Amino acid sequence: MSITNEPSIMQFLAERVHEDQTFKNKLHQVIELSKADSQASQAASNAISILIQAGVHFNGADLQGVRVPKADLTGGQFDSAQFQGADLTGANLTMSWIWQADFSNAQMAEVQFGELPSLQESSPVKCCAYSSNEQKFAVGLWNGKIRLYDTITWKVRVLHGHRSAVSSISFSCTGNQLISGGDDSTVQIWDPQEGKVRVRRKVLLCKATCVAFSPKDQHVALATEQYSVGIWNVKSDKDFVLRGHTAPVTSVAWSPSGHQIASGSRDGTIRLWNSETWILSLVLNSIASPASGVCCIAYSPDGRRIVAGDDNGELKLWNSMANELEHSMKGHYSTVNGVTFSKDGQWIASCSYDKSVRLWDAKAHVGVSIMNGHLNPVYDVAFSPDDLQIVSCSSDRTVRRWDVSTKGASLASHIDPGEVSIVAYSLDGQYILSGYQRLRKWDALTGASTSLRLDLPITCMAFSPSGCQIATDSGDVTSNIWSRNIWKDNDIRLWHSQTGVAEDVLCGHTDRVTSLAYSPCGRWIASSSCDKTLRLWDLHNALQVLTLKGHIGEVNAVVFSPDGLQIASGGADGTIRLWQPDTGDCTVVLKGHSRGVTAVAYSSDNLQIVSSCKAGSIRLWQVESRTSSVLHGDDEGMIWSASFSPCCKWIAATFMFARQEEDDDYEALRLWKVDESGNWLSKTVPQGLFNFVSSVAWNPFFPNQFVTGFWDRSVSVWSLAEEQDDADVSLLW
Template sequence: MAVQPLFVGAVGLGMGLAVNAATGTSHWPGPLEWIRQHPWQAAGILVALSVGYRAVQLWRNRNGQVYELLPGIVPAAPAWTVERAETAAVVREVMRASKQGGAVGITTAVHGAGGFGKTTLARLVCTDRKVRRRFGDQVYWVTVGWGTRSRTEIAEVIVEVARLVAGDATRFDDPMRAGAHLGSLLGRARRPVLLVLDDVWEQSQLDPFLLGAPNCVRLVTTRVRNLLPSGTASVLVDRLTGPQAKAVLSTDLPGLPDDLIVRLVAACGSWALMLRLANRWIVGMDRTGVDTAKHSRMLLSLLEAGPTAVNRVGETAEIADPARRNAMVQASVQASLDLLPHGTADRFMELGAFAPDDPIPIPLLARLWQAAGLDEVATRQVCEDLERLALLTLDSSHGGAVLLHDVLHGYARAALGDAGRRAVSRRLVLAIEAGLPAIEPLRLSEPQPRVAWWRLDQAGDGYLLDHIVEHLQQAGDTEQAFAVAKDLRWIDVRARQRGPAAPMSDLTRIGTLEAAHRAAALERITHLLAPAEPADAVTDTLHSYLQPLPAWRDQADALAEQKCDRARLINAWPPPDLASTALVRVLTGHTRSVLALAISPDGTWLASGAADKTIRIWDPATGKSTAVLHGHTSYVLGVIIGRDGGILVTNGGHDRTVRVWDAATGKATAVLRGDGKIMAVALSPDGTWIATADENGTVRLWETTTGAATTVLEPEILIMSLAISTDGAWLAGTGDGGGLWIWDRSNPASAVTLDYAGPEHEVSTSSDGMWSATTTRSAFAYTTCVSHHVTGASATVMEDSVGDVSQCAISPDGAWIATASRSWTDFNVRIWDTALIAGKTASTAGSHGEGISAMAVSPDGTWLVTGHGDGTARIRDLTTGRIRTALGQHDRDIFHRAFTALAVSPDGAWIATLGGAGTVRVWNPTTGRATALDERARAVAFGPDGIWIAAADNEGPAQVWNRSTGAGIAILNVHDSSVAAVAVSPDGGRLVVAAYGETTWIWDLAAGKVSATLENRGQATAAVAVSPDSTWIATVGRTDRMIRIWNMSGHCVAAVRTDGELTSVAWGKDLFVGGAHGVYCYRFVPGRSDLPR
């Protein structure tokens, strides 16, 4: 560890000084004389300080404040590199930034030009002795490139950087969230970090990398000067100086005449790229034994007077002109290609058909060039020849690959032309298709892939997986490109290879409206497609959430009908947590839950406040965060924008302050300080006064400019939300007991009350003052209600199954509504199209009480019993969906859970319920009468004969009772931790006991011992169930929202991820799972390898 040598050295130094001082007699200079006179005290102080420092380091390690990053790998600078004055300037700025924070830019003096040596310069900086001493091996290189343009592609790059830096494989489809995550990893590093961002082209590529990590210096190379953040130290890289240019041109050419060097340098414009190409051309001629000077003059004539000449004789090339730069590249490249065998020039130009800034595998080139008579050996020879002339770079790893400088790639691409690129891509597609298996078409009316593109090797064919859709389009086969991009098998492979952002990028590339709709559907579930265990859970989750959608249904159903080697979970019902199609866009960037939002009067921007104590300004059209405001010391619970869009008012809640901001500058202009937590805030239409409600039940009116309280209202209720009418004449508020209150500002004693069932969280008023929107929480859906102030009529207009909708705001024209969730796992703002929201109905299997927390199915599969948060249990007919019987109430536990488990006897004559307070009751479903058995249990299950019941309590042991007498039969000491759930196999042979931790045990009742253990890899289990044939076990994850199927040997054979918290499971003909969003129902299909032989 880095502090270990310091600790040992300090102790050694202290002891050495002590011994030296104790045995010496000479006076020491200055304050050191005190050390000589008191050697052992001085040694003790030094050692104590060292031990204290070491203790602080250990404490920081234990609390996750520091992080051991993986060593970085930086590409070495080429051997021909020359020293440049700019190197020292960049090193100086990097060292300064390592102390003060910030970024450093390397850009070109010629706007938009490449090939000046920015990348080479950055490599030299990374190997500088001062830089290495400061940053150690925590120097990381990221090549962004022109080809990384879409949000999903940028996110993929950031995710890969996080993996290389910290071994963190967390997937993100949003670049800002990925960047924030990377920033948090870098910010925990033990020492400063240098992150090199090479070849950045756009602001959207750079912004995510700038988030967080004040200990990280970002070194950015770009040809776009105005891309760098304000205040960034920028070093311009211009033409090489005379001596530098001569050194590059003369590499490996010691005998070149000086006058010829001077003229060639001038003809190349002292442009590093051109000088390197010229040097390699001359060296290539020199190796053939010809007169070097003679052929150097030949190259000079091409540049000065040949058919592609761009300069007058003796004139220095004007490289600021793009046309002249292109002509120079053409002349130099053509001269180099003339040195190579016939046909090699064509092979070089064909590289322009490939994606820029991405290594091209040599085996892939061999398949393409096979039509030109080249085998793999010949292909590698061509690549080596081109590399010798500096026309490409060779990478020997992973079977070999080539990479073109973007200037040379641009030249080859332009020279090839549209028709040439189409022809090359067509040949490439045909060559690859020939090596892939044909597929049996699904019973679909739409076009399907010709071959199984998803059978490409993920390790060896990474380029093809990333770009085959692009090559199909470039080949003119757009129909086949779309057929591949929308195939669920392809999407599955791409999601596993690069994360869910990759198949979205493929669909977006198609450019049609249908492809955009499909990409949008995929985007709504990308957070569910993160890597899982087992890996095939991604496949089943993908199919589960796309199968209910009309565009995907036929394909998903056809694939479900196919026989499969592995076990699967297939929808029997649509998932209750499907995202609404009214969801237009998700704005991501906050690192904790979004608690407040507001829309600007013109609808062009919105502001959000979050539990991360920040306020963000957003462009809803692009999804980009344009500003972040800091100042609150607690969660931001409210945000209001003035009618003219000039001011912003925010509520800090627990910090007891309301802040007023200038929306243009982002500066706070006033701070209003209250006596308690601020529960609600409203701003008058003219922006001159503010209303607040605090936790003490007081409503105050304040002047915006002075911050003085002018009026105090004292209603008899605790106001949770406030809104002011458009004329400022009345004030509306919602209380914690439900309902909407409206006060006349001139007469606060009189109020109009509109009642609703359920507590309101937030209220907003329409621009005409005639209606309000309030958010209300119910059992599964969180709804927004619209209320008319004159008639009092209300109607539910939208439901969000994602989480507790606690905030809403209406656009000025009423065309869209923004909502935010109070869920501690949902950090997003959602924008809803009101035209699409209208008429949307509630989802499946709802609840008449509170959320379902426990569930069991009758033995014949005709009815379902559910336990609800209000303490009641209900028996529901599965045919009609109606409730047959309601059972009595259980008391809740400290977490307000009324039920934690339910079980039905094998004959359906009895129902066992386990209350949140630990009480086990056995009910007669007909009479509704109950018998209590135990007061401490946490899980319960019937034996197959209905005579005995198994339960377990917080102390660990599972117990078995006689149902009729209540007498104990057995105690099974399987573990020492708290029990979450128990289940008995229908054949009576096994008892499954799940702990609140990561382990579930299978107890063999006949043998009296554990026969297998289910390891859930750190994820707590909420409930368990055994299949009717006693062959399989189902578990539902408490924290990972996963439903898993296990065999009796403890191997997980299938899984699916859901979008909500899971609480219960029951297995009848189908598998039923209860959760915060409703009831999930799946059909479990064993794989061919699982079937009896």
């Protein structure tokens, strides 16, 4: 009997794997038994599904000849695994990592990979749309071209008309017309059959961010950056403007009946307009925070609900008849760029800057599948008219097609629901911590992991030198109850690293904690905060001993020198300050960055400091002379982190959206190595391996090993060697 379709049983058994080593070993034995005994195939399928659910890695594993038909291997780590001669009939490999895995002579009939063949484009893809009869599929490109596909033969016709990026496209309800809005401030209506422009109008002083036909094809609605919605009567060729928003309008959508039009804006509201009188009928206050805005909206097929995606990565489901928020759905870590309902109203698909596509149950308000594969931000998403496929387009120049029949296959989010935003090694190099919405502890050698069950979002953490304690911030939680304690989001929490039991709370900061560092002796913790201060804490009594003031603005980073005699901090004011930990005096102010400092790190010999900033620059400072050199100049990307390897020969830095121009490749991790003359040389890393790295940390014990945390929730350990101009990187697990 298969148990893969029993979520509660699978979750229970996956949790038991973490608690009972004997049970875990028996599951492995059952898988091994299936190689020789075909009668064990069902048990082996259940066993490997449970282990994958529990987060057990099979990178490099000898799985030759295993019999695991219909196993749920969703999200599994199988890089370099040996599957020769295995029976994988009907297995689900959706979202699995199978880089360099060997499937020679394996039985793979009906294996589900969750993705259909993708479309390769010549330019980043901004938008996509199906015609209602499913005969045509169109994509808008950054180079101003529209590519129109015949969905039966997938032959393509290129439409030329826009002089810059096509930001939005939409078919008329009959499918006989296609409208496009571009960054060249024009709106164009095309004949999809002839591939020619019927009407071209320059109706705006700024670009149209979204265009949509009314259900009767009589009107076109245009979202503009001028805080307004344009309405164009296609038949009479007259137009007028709906005003009321106080920020750029990002999206427009017609209700299925055509009696209402909705507009979403960066001002955080959704405005509903009567399409007969063009009078504002209702305002939905989409967000609580004025710092975020509505990025995309869509009506449900019955017109009763509106889903909106915002800058915070949340989806909000509204009652379109009243200012009533039905539910908020969290999953994306970054801006939601596109949302859409399936035609039957059962599902919602969303896409985001976090390069993922997610599928949600519109009635249960829960995520059921995460579709990874894009290397860059995903800008638009659409269901096929028969609801059997999802298409998504990205600045990685691809349009990917996903099989919706694999939805719900993975329950991995019940075990580890959050993306990995930070990683850290223990001082002895034996363990790795990763965290964002949940903290996990990994065996650095084998990749085996255990959840510490700290189910609160965190943005910074540190291992004590002894490895027995973990310090974390309180994330985005305003208040939470844990072991009868109540913490604020500006507290620091101390945990036992083996059990995850709360040990103490350090209270004092008046705003969010941004960085934490233990002193080399383990007695002190330094913390930085958005309250413009650093604070020093004595762990003998869990009391604050010093408040360090000097930065103008929030303090983003703090670190002890290897000898413990100095503290370095980086702030939003662009300065790095050096402090005496015994007196709290600021002894040196280092200036050179043009924008806020995001990271500071000492070399292990105490002679240098590397720092990074939001403008994309990296500077190398000599501690004694207080001089600096530029390792990397200002770029269009923001640098999250920069750090030395323990041998002081390498520097690693993680970039956010570096160089997103049309003809450039996205890089998320860069490496430098010092030569014999003391010059730091940039080393090329393999393309595609390190896209969307959120964090990197060096192994203190093996100086050429490092761990990366990715936004898709994966953690990987790598070995590094130099080979002329390139960095020879090999995956360990």
